[in-house]
Amino acid sequence: MSVNKTAWVITGDGINCEEETAYACKLAGFKTTIIHFSELLKSPRKLDDCSLLVIPGGFSFGDELGSGRVFALKLKYQLGWDLPAFARDGGLVLGICNGFQVLVALGVFGEGVALAHNESGRFINQWVELKAERSRAFDSPYLKGIAAISLPIRHGEGRLLVSSPSQVGSSFTPCLFYENNPNGSLDSIAGITDPTGRIFGLMPHPEAFIRGSQHPGFFRNEDRKDTVGDGFKIFENAFKGARSL
């Protein structure tokens, strides 16, 4: 019997990683659709038909007025989607880079969380080493079996800050950390989940390391035969943990 798990990859308004993100979802086993925001407005869809909702990376609204904020308004007021309720019902939500910024702006991780400009003031494209600490987010499916991974970061606003330290571990749970904090994030945080563990937001790009050849170290292999990249594990985990429709 075939498993019916669907992934929706949202795009439009300056999102720009939808193709490779959809490719990763498809490879992991999802029935995957790239949905342009304008299609959602024209023929509204219910989240009941979705197992994994992905908001990919990009520059929605050119990062004007703060990254992710205007796109979050669209999700909230034009679609009226209730992502925490979706997660409580077993749906998975993955926000990558700009998608993470959108989730933060939506408030799914609480009100007092922000992704500010990197401490250096610069956009950074760099491969980074990451540690996963599942103990803190043991309910979360995304990082099962992952201890350390390499992924590229590509962002100007990825510095996680909170208005009060007491939020850490209550309105959200950090679970992915930089080895060499590149952007000045609180506690080197690179990724967090909501209290259900089913909404996951991260600044590094797992969809950019699906094939081994995407890593700069690939060319050291003598035969240069392509392999599976570290980031793919996150999509495989999402597939395993996703509800079947």
Add this chain to the structure above:
Amino acid sequence: MKRILVLASGRGSNFKALLEAKARGTLRANIFALGVSKKDCGAVAIAKSYGLPVIVEPTEDVLLDTIRDNQIDLVVLAGYMKILSKSFIDALRDTNGDSRIINIHPSLLPSFPGKDSYTQAFTAGVKETGVTVHRVEAAVDSGPIIAQRSFSFVGLKSATEVEELGLPIEHELYAITLDQLLNPKKQMHYRIELYPKSRDLDQGAARFTSDFLRENPDLDDESFRIETAKAYTITSQHEISPLILKEILLNSVLDADHAPTEWKNTSESIYERSYRPGMTDNAARALEEAIRIRLGLDPSDHESIRAARSDLFKVETKNEKIKSRIVKSIAHPLLHFVKNFTQETWDERATSPVGLKSQTTKPSVSELSSAEELYSLTDLSDEALLALSKDNLWALNLTEMKAVQGHYTRLERAPTKAEMEVIAQTWSEHCKHKIFRGTIHYSEPSQLPEGYPAAKIPHETKSLFKSTIKSVTDSNPKPWLLSVFSDNAGILAFTPEDAVCIKVETHNSPSAIDPFAGAITGIGGVHRDIIGTGFGAKPIFNLDVFCVAPSKFDLDRPDGILPPSRILEGVRAGVEAGGNPAGIPTIAGALVFDSSYLGKPLIFCGSGGLLPRSLVNHPVVQCEKKEIKPGDHIVMVGGRVGRDGIHGATFSSLALDTSDPALANATVVQLGDPFTQKRALDFILKARDQGLFRTLTDNGAGGLSSSVGELATLSNGARLDLTHTPLKALGLRPEEILVSESQERMTVAVPPESLDKFLELSRDMNVESTSLGTFTDNGVFQVLYQGKTIAELDLEFLHEGCPDLTLSAKWEPTPLLPLTPKKATSVGDALTALLSSENIASKASLISQYDHEVQGCSLLKPETQIGEHRSPNQSGAVLLRPDSKVSVVVGVGILPEYSRYDAYTMAEASLDEAVRNVLSSGAEYGTPESVLALLDNFCWPDPVHNEKYAADLVRAGYGLKTAANALGLPFVSGKDSMKNDFRGNQNGKPVKISVLPTVLVTALGRISDVSHARTSEFKTAGDSVFLIGPRKFSLTGSQFERIGLTHPESRHLPASNWGLAKRIYSWMGSHRSGILRSCSDISEGGVLTAVSESLFAYGLGFKFDSNWADEASMTDLFGEGFHTFLVSVSKENETELAREWFESGLPFTKLGEVTSQPRLGLGRHSFSTHELETAWRSRSGGVV
């Protein structure tokens, strides 16, 4: 509807115009009656024909009664010759005390009041006059001005002609102004300010401070302190609660919405910078959209909410001089207003919004036609023709002006302003490439000095483009060439399903003035070139090459130009802002430092695109086919037209002269809006896949004038109606709309049957698209505005009528004198100096700020980053799709240093470098099916009146031809920029700075499988390292000489050997070379630099074989030259490979072995890899 009473005494032309405006709906008013001071005047008949009551010769009392009894709102004078008394005027004031009597006067009051104003203006010797709408006060023509409109009457011969030009302007201005006065919009103003919650969150201050210090290298950050905040002002017809504005704008973790108390106490040190109306203000557009989303308004309602973003700067310094420098650099005079606060204005700021005031307090009057203005050229002298061209920034020379004069004399009419603008844009050097198409007479001495390679150059070249670049492509036909030189970009078949296109552009002049804006529009422009190629392509990579002056000139530079470091940071930031949000990876590039780029930097922006080779449901089916049918709609897609970037094409066809006010006043600075462009791209690709349009092109240089003018050649005609062009701001004249280079716009030919679907999809995807007429087949490019024809150009004259140029070229090579050192340079010192020199040092600080991974297809990136270490790569490569085996690889070659000696060698070397770069990375070469193509970009000092530069140009053209023909590689696209000179002053003396004649060659190739791709860094200890190639190096023109090192070795330019090159490259381009573990070419800095750079990524070492090390000269170690590669191979393959190279006739030399100990050993010398890497990274600004 409000009521007006019109008073007239004459023929009633303005009265008639008001009636017509009412009929059209542009004047929303009830015209109650006409009062006349003369019972038989012309106006009476007009009133009767409209069935309007006429009040004949009324007294003021009768008028007052009529006005009161009938609740007349405004009294409108339309040529009323009776002077109104003060008591009458006072009786008709509104609650603000303003006069309710309005008049129109045919001059720019206060100039030329009273009678016969057009005649007064004509005889006064001014060049322009205008019309004024004002409130009537007792003193004649002196009441408060409501609206004014100017027009130029250069070339007109009588006051009657001036009046003929002025009347339609009067008519339109009057109707628009009255309409706005009678129907004021209900508007509410809001203002919200955002202050960083802590100083470390004040990115605006950090950015401003670092930019300011780059611009003022004599200061440090101790001497001043900046704080910034953001302000948004909103004018809305809808009520917006402050909570909603906070929800949209305020990030509670990062921002506060009230000023810290110290701001209030030091208001005189606070400056507010806002955009001038009509300038691109991306944050404001995003806010308008956010408010529409939040309030649930119609997404296409662009009018009811207007926002403006401004920035607040608090400037603290004890030094008044520093303060004035800071204040000056806050704003760009062409883009911004700056307001300084006082205690009082600071307290009142919320009630008097800054950015919007100028747009809302008085009716902005606009959209008027001065396009019917004529230039009578018939009897003009040569001087007058040239003066006319210069005054209007047309950049047409005398021969060209005379061709225009002759054409219009034959037509027996005068050209309109709009026609002259279209001709000037189309014939500009920027668009027409007149130099490349002209005839050049060339001479050189019969005997060349020693050290110069011989080259055969013809004495006469008719069209350098056809004789060199195009002739190469003609004589090297390839099955995979789908489109060359005719489209926006060359198109190559890559797989049976996929085609790839590529284009490289320059944006030099705009980047000299505003580097950020120049570069962001440069990269945005080349993306549109790609989007507009064939039936539409998706950009899949960027490349960028910057040529700037070394930072040592930051303090030593002519007046009026920016410090080189500031230019570099500006263009870097511009390419980042244009490339990253577009979602296109930046994978290749180069950075060249040379003092010759101090006056004008060279900014090359390139992009490659992917398109399906055919789409069955598309009207043209084949990707490369460009076709338009008469009746197809001209649809403008994307951004709106503004005042930004008017005259860019003609401006870039002139030298940069900071002392010329005509140039200084041109509104040439454009701003980019990558977000709007990204939305437009998403839409275009969707519309393409649904087959909703026939073809398209971008709006770049020359705006609609060029895009429609060029597309019109496909159907042989166009009828362009500018009336409904969406505008960023009111006040643009139609000929300005026609030539504006406002960004983010595509011009699309849409078949009539698809128009509705096309426009609907566009609306759904939040993209503005507007039909602006149709393509025709009558041979005419016709332009209309508000029902009138403002240009009617014969397409053949427009595109073929530009006279050919003739240039004279003379080459006089200078002898290569020996450079004998006072003291011998040590190998170690030379190596460290080279690795840390600007041209060779790591570019990590630039590269890491560009996204080179987006789209998930990047295979080869600019540098190999392993943890905290990096080695440079030779070229960039991306897979066509995430699931594709095939990649496209792109590399560049740019070696302008050789132009100091010989542009022929420069061109050959640049081409060789580009080709070696892609071959190093695994590009295929050597069979007819191997896809490898070239692009040329010439950036030259003006060769028109300079025989040397003209000779360099000819030599470079033939240098490229020789090399490309020998290798059998076609050119597929190219561009030239020919006026890269700067004239200005330094230390009170005039200076001229011309760029080195510079050719950028871009090579585009194919890597058929991931396993054939390779990087340049050494991989593993124990691997053997070889040089493959002729090893004929030279220090002449090398980086070694560039950084001032001297040597006793003989001086000669490196010589090419294309026969040998073809053999070597055929092996490098075959599958056999897949066995190489690393490969790079020997280029800047020579063998020792290449070896050093290969060690960094994995922290390895290298030991040169002792026989090589002992005999090596400075030329062997640091010399540069043609055709040679540095490769590493695993030990077990070494013997077999050596045999294979020998049997294939490839010269090779074993250099030594990779070691695990991180040291570079060369005979008695030994250097630590770590120290070499530190030197190489000394300029990377701490970037990992």
